[in-house]
Amino acid sequence: MTGFPMLSLVTWLPIAFGLLVLAFGTDKNPTPARWLALVGSVLGFLVSIPLWTGFDLTAGGAMQFREFAPWIPLFNIHYHLGVDGISMPLIVLNSFMTVLVVIAHWEVITEKVSQYLAAFLIMSGLINGTFAALDAILFYVFFEAMLIPMFLIIGVWGGPNRVYAAVKFFLYTLLGSLLMLASFIYLYQQTNGSFEILDYHKLPLTLTAQVLVFLAMFASFAVKVPMWPVHTWLPDAHVEAPTGGSVILAAITLKIGGYGFLRFNMPIAPDASSALSGLVIGLSLVAVVYIGLVALVQSDMKKLIAYSSIAHMGFVTLGFFLFNQDGVLGGLIQMVSHGFVSAAMFLCVGVLYDRVHSRQIADYGGVANTMPVFAAFFVLFAMANAGLPATSGFVGEFLVILGALKVSFWYAIAAGTTLILGAAYSLWMVRRVLYGEIANPNVAALKDVNARELTFLVLLAIGVLGLGIYPRPLSDVMVPTVMQLLDHVTTSKL
Numbered sequence: 001m002t003g004f005p006m007l008s009l010v011t012w013l014p015i016a017f018g019l020l021v022l023a024f025g026t027d028k029n030p031t032p033a034r035w036l037a038l039v040g041s042v043l044g045f046l047v048s049i050p051l052w053t054g055f056d057l058t059a060g061g062a063m064q065f066r067e068f069a070p071w072i073p074l075f076n077i078h079y080h081l082g083v084d085g086i087s088m089p090l091i092v093l094n095s096f097m098t099v100l101v102v103i104a105h106w107e108v109i110t111e112k113v114s115q116y117l118a119a120f121l122i123m124s125g126l127i128n129g130t131f132a133a134l135d136a137i138l139f140y141v142f143f144e145a146m147l148i149p150m151f152l153i154i155g156v157w158g159g160p161n162r163v164y165a166a167v168k169f170f171l172y173t174l175l176g177s178l179l180m181l182a183s184f185i186y187l188y189q190q191t192n193g194s195f196e197i198l199d200y201h202k203l204p205l206t207l208t209a210q211v212l213v214f215l216a217m218f219a220s221f222a223v224k225v226p227m228w229p230v231h232t233w234l235p236d237a238h239v240e241a242p243t244g245g246s247v248i249l250a251a252i253t254l255k256i257g258g259y260g261f262l263r264f265n266m267p268i269a270p271d272a273s274s275a276l277s278g279l280v281i282g283l284s285l286v287a288v289v290y291i292g293l294v295a296l297v298q299s300d301m302k303k304l305i306a307y308s309s310i311a312h313m314g315f316v317t318l319g320f321f322l323f324n325q326d327g328v329l330g331g332l333i334q335m336v337s338h339g340f341v342s343a344a345m346f347l348c349v350g351v352l353y354d355r356v357h358s359r360q361i362a363d364y365g366g367v368a369n370t371m372p373v374f375a376a377f378f379v380l381f382a383m384a385n386a387g388l389p390a391t392s393g394f395v396g397e398f399l400v401i402l403g404a405l406k407v408s409f410w411y412a413i414a415a416g417t418t419l420i421l422g423a424a425y426s427l428w429m430v431r432r433v434l435y436g437e438i439a440n441p442n443v444a445a446l447k448d449v450n451a452r453e454l455t456f457l458v459l460l461a462i463g464v465l466g467l468g469i470y471p472r473p474l475s476d477v478m479v480p481t482v483m484q485l486l487d488h489v490t491t492s493k494l
Contacts, residue, residue, distance in 0.1 A: 041098045045099050057477065098120060098121065101120050104452075108354055136187070144177060153245040169233050187200050201268060215276075277321040277323065323486065330403055333396035347457070348381060356443070365433065392463070
């Protein structure tokens with residue numbers, strides 16, 4: 001272990017506070033649990049900031065803040081952590097989103113409050129561990145463990161079909177990850193007893209072995225993204241999950257699938273990644289076009305945003321497998337942008353649901369007349385979802401389209417349809433929900449956002465506009481790692 005263990009701190013501090021929330025929170029007096037959760041989430045975010053401020057932009061994509069200690073010596077398994085320009089921004093994003101979820105649910109959740117907040121804090125630490133793990137078994141443990149809090153969040157605090165949605169979510173992810181574990185065991189044998197992920201990047205595997213490893217890992221990460229056609233668990237999970245569960249699910253956990261492609265599939269099986277890139281690009285474009293059309297016909301706001309997430313994550317995987325800097329960088333920026341935008345959209349739906357207890361678009365109309373401040377934020381986030389210039393949604397999509405244009409004109413044309421479809425379903429929802437005459441007495445009785453709601457909406461608006469207007473701080477962090485990855489993938493030919 002070298003230097004101060006920053007990564008251990010961002011991993012275990014939220015988990016420790018989650019356990020404290022469980023210990024001191026009661027249903028009769030949930031106030032201590034709420035304050036402990038807020039303190040824990042804010043501290044978790046604050047200790048992640050030095051990862052950004054102390055990140056060395058001249059390190060050329062090397063792992064930083066590394067920690068190393070024996071864990072299970074019998075099998076040569078280590079507690080090995082480290083971050084680069086891909087994983088570090090995702091850790092900061094996750095820590096930030098945890099703060100917003102705690103604020104957003106300060107008054108909304110009234111039953112089993114301590115368990116609810118503790119689940120988010122513990123999950124936040126486990127997700128940070130997943131992004132930081134450099135040992136395959138440590139990664140697998142964090143990867144699997146974070147399913148448990150989300151399973152509980154959906155299954156306990158979700159909607160009428162919450163048990164079905166939670167079990168479906170769990171089984172889809174678990175089955176895929178078992179194949180990933182099998183690939184880790186195979187790679188362990190090929191390296192003569194190492195579970196070090198960075199050692200796997202150096203293995204001279206045959207093309208057949210690479211294809212098998214690629215497909216095994218693809219099964220896990222494609223479900224996580226999720227890619228078409230293994231996406232069907234996501235709309236069910238979003239619809240049944242409480243708002244906080246939808247926020248973390250869309251803003252953070254889907255990103256682990258994209259991260260897995262960059263950390264495992266592409267560097268471990270570069271030749272297979274190149275050989276199978278057409279398949280991945282094809283599936284990605286289906287998600288962009290077909291799922292965008294599916295989003296157009298949704299009557300439930302959360303389901304519409306859920307399908308929108310699938311389409312936008314299709315853009316991410318498209319960018320990754322173009323194998324050029326614009327595509328990969330655009331995909332990464334899109335991941336961070338989608339974190340802000342999807343969280344904002346789901347929280348906006350949550351604001352309406354808390355007042356009207358309906359997610360059906362038909363139950364609204366004229367909301368801007370009674371909630372003008374809320375309407376302004378909702379329009380901003382809907383425009384970002386549609387990829388409007390000067391919002392974060394534009395930057396990543398534009399770079400991916402540029403990257404696609406360098407590979408194939410038709411890829412770029414197909415990818416560009418997301419700008420049309422995104423505008424169509426986003427504006428359709430905005431028009432039906434916000435504008436026109438006040439549709440019913442429920443809308444007439446609505447009150448505009450309170451201070452708590454305004455806090456998280458303003459913070460997300462700053463993120464959306466800041467990244468859209470000046471993305472350079474983020475791109476400067478990512479570019480060296482992207483260049484190193486592309487150099488490894490494009491020069492590693494059998």
